[in-house]
Amino acid sequence: MIEATTRYFGLHAQNLSGALGRLLRHPLGSLLTVLVIAIALALPAGMRVFLTNVGALSGSWEGAADFTVYLDDAVTEERARELAGEIDARADVDQVDFISRADALEAFRAQSGFGEALDALEDNPLPHALVVRPDQSAVDEMQALAESLDALEETAQVQLDTEWVARLRAMLELVERTVDIVSALVALAVVLVIGNTIRLEINNRSTEIEVMKLVGGSDGFIRRPFLYLGFCYGLAGALIAALLVAAALALLEAPARALAELYASVYTLMGLGWRDTVILVGGGAALGWAGAWIAAARHLRAIEPT
Amino acid sequence: MIRFEDVYKRYPNGREALGGISFALERGEMAFLTGPSGAGKSTLLKLIALIERPTRGAVIVNSRNTAGVSRRSVPGFRRRIGVVFQDHKLLHDRAVFDNVALPLVIAGYGPRETGRRVRAALDQVGLRGRERDAPITLSTGEQQRVGIARAVASRPDVVIADEPTGNLDPELSLEIMRLLERFHEVGVTLLIATHDLKLVEHLGHRTIRLVAGEIAADGLAPGGSEPHRPTTPDSTSPDRHGSRYRD
Numbered sequence: 001m002i003e004a005t006t007r008y009f010g011l012h013a014q015n016l017s018g019a020l021g022r023l024l025r026h027p028l029g030s031l032l033t034v035l036v037i038a039i040a041l042a043l044p045a046g047m048r049v050f051l052t053n054v055g056a057l058s059g060s061w062e063g064a065a066d067f068t069v070y071l072d073d074a075v076t077e078e079r080a081r082e083l084a085g086e087i088d089a090r091a092d093v094d095q096v097d098f099i100s101r102a103d104a105l106e107a108f109r110a111q112s113g114f115g116e117a118l119d120a121l122e123d124n125p126l127p128h129a130l131v132v133r134p135d136q137s138a139v140d141e142m143q144a145l146a147e148s149l150d151a152l153e154e155t156a157q158v159q160l161d162t163e164w165v166a167r168l169r170a171m172l173e174l175v176e177r178t179v180d181i182v183s184a185l186v187a188l189a190v191v192l193v194i195g196n197t198i199r200l201e202i203n204n205r206s207t208e209i210e211v212m213k214l215v216g217g218s219d220g221f222i223r224r225p226f227l228y229l230g231f232c233y234g235l236a237g238a239l240i241a242a243l244l245v246a247a248a249l250a251l252l253e254a255p256a257r258a259l260a261e262l263y264a265s266v267y268t269l270m271g272l273g274w275r276d277t278v279i280l281v282g283g284g285a286a287l288g289w290a291g292a293w294i295a296a297a298r299h300l301r302a303i304e305p306t
Numbered sequence: 307m308i309r310f311e312d313v314y315k316r317y318p319n320g321r322e323a324l325g326g327i328s329f330a331l332e333r334g335e336m337a338f339l340t341g342p343s344g345a346g347k348s349t350l351l352k353l354i355a356l357i358e359r360p361t362r363g364a365v366i367v368n369s370r371n372t373a374g375v376s377r378r379s380v381p382g383f384r385r386r387i388g389v390v391f392q393d394h395k396l397l398h399d400r401a402v403f404d405n406v407a408l409p410l411v412i413a414g415y416g417p418r419e420t421g422r423r424v425r426a427a428l429d430q431v432g433l434r435g436r437e438r439d440a441p442i443t444l445s446t447g448e449q450q451r452v453g454i455a456r457a458v459a460s461r462p463d464v465v466i467a468d469e470p471t472g473n474l475d476p477e478l479s480l481e482i483m484r485l486l487e488r489f490h491e492v493g494v495t496l497l498i499a500t501h502d503l504k505l506v507e508h509l510g511h512r513t514i515r516l517v518a519g520e521i522a523a524d525g526l527a528p529g530g531s532e533p534h535r536p537t538t539p540d541s542t543s544p545d546r547h548g549s550r551y552r553d
Binding site: 006007010011208210211212213214215216217218219221305306 | 355357378381382383384385389395397399408409411412413414416417456
């Protein structure tokens with residue numbers, strides 16, 4: 001049992017090292033194929049990184065999707081708190097923050113630098129305000145929510161730039177969908193490139209395949225070296241794709257930081273991350289394996305001893 | 307060990323290669339298959355190795371009717387048959403050792419057992435110590451001996467050879483045939499297709515002569531020194547045929 005297991009893994013290790021050896025024996029040809037795969041894979045991977053960064057940026061803008069409901073001067077603080085509770089209970093509302101006129105004045109004083117000017121005022125000119133965050137699922141009904149908030153008798157004004165938020169969301173969704181489609185196309189391309197490479201390899205080694213069949217090599221035994229070859233192509237391509245993405249990020253890092261500084265922000269670019277790197281490399285290897293499998297299934301059977 | 311029962315083989319193009327072949331080769335028997343080109347020698351061997359299947363009739367190898375061997379079972383079936391080719395079909399991208407080891411690796415032998423058997427097989431064909439050589443550096447005769455070593459490395463019950471001396475001069479041919487005889491002596495069933503009638507006569511084993519897909523003669527080759535004996539390999543001696551061929 002142990003011996004059989006050892007032999008099984010030994011055979012696989014042999015196939016793997018054989019495949020690597022084959023790649024290294026024709027370094028230029030292998031490199032070109034691997035680079036084609038790498039560039040193809042780097043495209044959707046890079047787009048995903050871009051999306052992740054934009055998503056993180058827009059996350060910090062999410063406050064823009066909040067309504068600010070300014071209340072009538074006549075509304076008391078107790079009534080304002082009550083109202084906050086009532087609005088919070090609505091299904092299309094995620095969260096309501098109450099900002100009293102005193103808090104607002106404090107914040108304004110601290111942030112605006114008009115502290116002394118404000119001291120000159122007798123009364124607090126600011127109204128109570130409610131910051132209403134719509135529920136995520138109710139994004140489409142934001143307009144309706146705004147109207148109903150506006151209709152409240154305590155409301156003085158409702159402020160929201162819904163169109164801007166909607167546009168950004170729509171755009172992100174469009175880009176995300178595009179990345180999905182590009183990813184699917186690239187996956188197909190990688191399968192085809194590797195499949196074709198393996199097909200050529202099978203044709204080049206038809207004598208060997210014929211001899212193996214003659215001395216009793218099973219389909220699995222004959223197929224295995226080609227599957228490993230496809231696996232190696234996919235794996236190497238994906239690893240280089242990850243490097244390409246990292247290199248692109250390194251090139252963009254300085255300008256991104258300069259841009260962030262202009263906005264007095266400390267935003268740093270995010271890379272692929274561990275999880276996405278594993279997905280990229282594992283996916284590349286799996287695509288290589290799949291491409292080789294398809295080529296082997298189609299072409300190995302055609303080679304029979306005569 | 308090998309039995310043909312009224313076997314017909316018609317190729318898809320309509321050519322009838324074999325028309326009603328019946329014969330039996332007992333365990334440990336050695337026979338030559340002769341006849342002019344196109345008589346069906348190669349087809350007959352292909353039916354044994356399941357490279358082709360009969361159109362009609364039964365081919366029984368190792369007590370197994372080939373009709374019952376599914377496509378998936380063909381590899382396992384072939385592992386019990388050693389095949390020697392005219393062009394040896396060696397793989398030139400690997401050393402002699404790896405060529406001979408191929409059927410053993412396929413059969414799942416571990417590295418130690420494989421090494422042992424490869425060395426034994428190379429020893430038997432007189433190529434001990436040439437394991438690391440590339441086949442291309444060997445002479446044609448030596449390459450054929452590597453081919454034979456590969457055919458016998460996994461100790462199959464049946465060895466078939468298609469014109470194993472087709473590319474060799476008479477002296478090398480005799481050498482190769484003597485080598486094959488030695489396997490016959492240890493009990494391997496051997497069927498050798500050849501058109502070298504002089505050599506066949508000289509060696510004097512059972513000879514099946516095919517003409518136009520039918521058996522024209524079956525028996526001891528004329529000129530042979532012994533009557534046709536189906537089996538008992540231990541009663542034969544390596545030098546029983548003398549050295550007339552070299553004269």
